[in-house]
Amino acid sequence: xxxxxxxxxxxxxxxxxxxxxxxxxxxxxxxLFHVIEILGLTNGDFQMTFGTNLESKVLGxxxxxxxxxxxxxxxxxxxIALVAPDAKLNIIRDYAVVEKRQVSIxxxxxxxxxxxxxxxxxNHEPVETRFTTRxxxxxxxxxCHYCEKETSGKNLQIISKNxx
Amino acid sequence: xxSLISINDFNKEEMLQVLDLASAYEANPNQPLxxxxxxxxxxxxxxxxxxxxxxxxxxxxxARVIGFSSLSSTSVTKGESxxxxxxxxxxxADMIVIRHSLDGAARFASEIAGCPVINAGDGANQHPTQTLxxxxxxxxxxxxxxxxxxxxxxxLKYGRTVHSLLQAMSHFNPxxxxxxxxxxxxxxxxxxxxxxxxxxxxxxxxxxxxxEQADILYMTRVQQERFQDPMEYERVKDLLSLNASMLNGTxxxxxxxxxxxxxxxxxxxxxxxxxxxxxxxARNGVYTRMGIITYLMNQ
Numbered sequence: 537x538x539x540x541x542x543x544x545x546x547x548x549x550x551x552x553x554x555x556x557x558x559x560x561x562x563x564x565x566x567x568l569f570h571v572i573e574i575l576g577l578t579n580g581d582f583q584m585t586f587g588t589n590l591e592s593k594v595l596g597x598x599x600x601x602x603x604x605x606x607x608x609x610x611x612x613x614x615x616i617a618l619v620a621p622d623a624k625l626n627i628i629r630d631y632a633v634v635e636k637r638q639v640s641i642x643x644x645x646x647x648x649x650x651x652x653x654x655x656x657x658x659n660h661e662p663v664e665t666r667f668t669t670r671x672x673x674x675x676x677x678x679x680c681h682y683c684e685k686e687t688s689g690k691n692l693q694i695i696s697k698n699x700x
Numbered sequence: 701x702x703s704l705i706s707i708n709d710f711n712k713e714e715m716l717q718v719l720d721l722a723s724a725y726e727a728n729p730n731q732p733l734x735x736x737x738x739x740x741x742x743x744x745x746x747x748x749x750x751x752x753x754x755x756x757x758x759x760x761x762x763a764r765v766i767g768f769s770s771l772s773s774t775s776v777t778k779g780e781s782x783x784x785x786x787x788x789x790x791x792x793a794d795m796i797v798i799r800h801s802l803d804g805a806a807r808f809a810s811e812i813a814g815c816p817v818i819n820a821g822d823g824a825n826q827h828p829t830q831t832l833x834x835x836x837x838x839x840x841x842x843x844x845x846x847x848x849x850x851x852x853x854x855x856l857k858y859g860r861t862v863h864s865l866l867q868a869m870s871h872f873n874p875x876x877x878x879x880x881x882x883x884x885x886x887x888x889x890x891x892x893x894x895x896x897x898x899x900x901x902x903x904x905x906x907x908x909x910x911x912e913q914a915d916i917l918y919m920t921r922v923q924q925e926r927f928q929d930p931m932e933y934e935r936v937k938d939l940l941s942l943n944a945s946m947l948n949g950t951x952x953x954x955x956x957x958x959x960x961x962x963x964x965x966x967x968x969x970x971x972x973x974x975x976x977x978x979x980x981x982a983r984n985g986v987y988t989r990m991g992i993i994t995y996l997m998n999q
Binding site for chain 1: 706781782801802803804805807808823824825826889
């Protein structure tokens, strides 16, 4: 019995456990680095481990991030829904999951993505981009607050949070 | 404080209020209501009709007009940012009328200026005062804005006046026919917009009459620079051109509108027809802009 548990643990823990912090699961494998960038995790002094190309029934290949002693505001974490709409957050305290959260696409996005219209004022003047989101049968669309052009979520170009 | 940047900034009641003001000004054009006001008309790119009609509107309302009509006479040539130029102008004026070549520049301006801003055209994006004058012309010629059959012809992909008019008229249960080549067809997002509101429309690729039921024929210019192949432009241009013989059998109330400048999409023989309304339409611009200035000044 004890052996079976140990085997299960090993199967689960391809990325080491954390004591306190946030685990972000169900990230599409090819979006891992976008998620890290969107959350501004490239310039922190916290411990972070991640695994990618892990098997997933839902996504095929998924990625997972574990960040020690880091907890996110809902608005901040919802920004990743644009590239990882199925992402799940587990909030960990003392090695136990104390809260589970599902991300949702925000109705407005500030300073996260670039407007793909080369004639948009946001690509010429120092102004933060703003978009409203719209779900259609063809997927997610972002409408620029300034030039009013729509960009498909599939063509999204992320602006790093640290640089914005 | 309210600005007019996109036609969506006005709801149905606000549009109708502006049109009512415009009607009153057409009856009595000289109304010096804003003698104590300064209006800045800042045109970062050239314009004839829009600038002159705004300046005429401001003058007929008694306001004093400052501004510039090209980039070359401004500090932008010294490298001044749009933001700094706008901050400075809004210190001098009670209202700003702006035209700029960048999409979204007018919205940006309204967020910086401490006074109402009117968008007189921002790149390929919006030209809401043109839309309101189109609506004024439609109501004046048809007696109503409701339940009209509107045929739009030409560059329906890039034509900003087409998109804005379509959005504005969606409040009035219209029926649209779009006539254009596949390269310049109405974009999917506007079809989605109409579908969501249950507004009927059909699409055609050749202008060959067939608008017997139309109340309004809204013509637009097909711009050569939209085509990579000049031969393709020549072919399409002819398929989307209107001549007088196509008007036989149409309804007596049919009127032809065009935001101007016209090139060859309307043959000269149409000008003498009673349906031709495009030059009167341009005159309506002054009254409509007087209505817009008044409405925004009073907010």
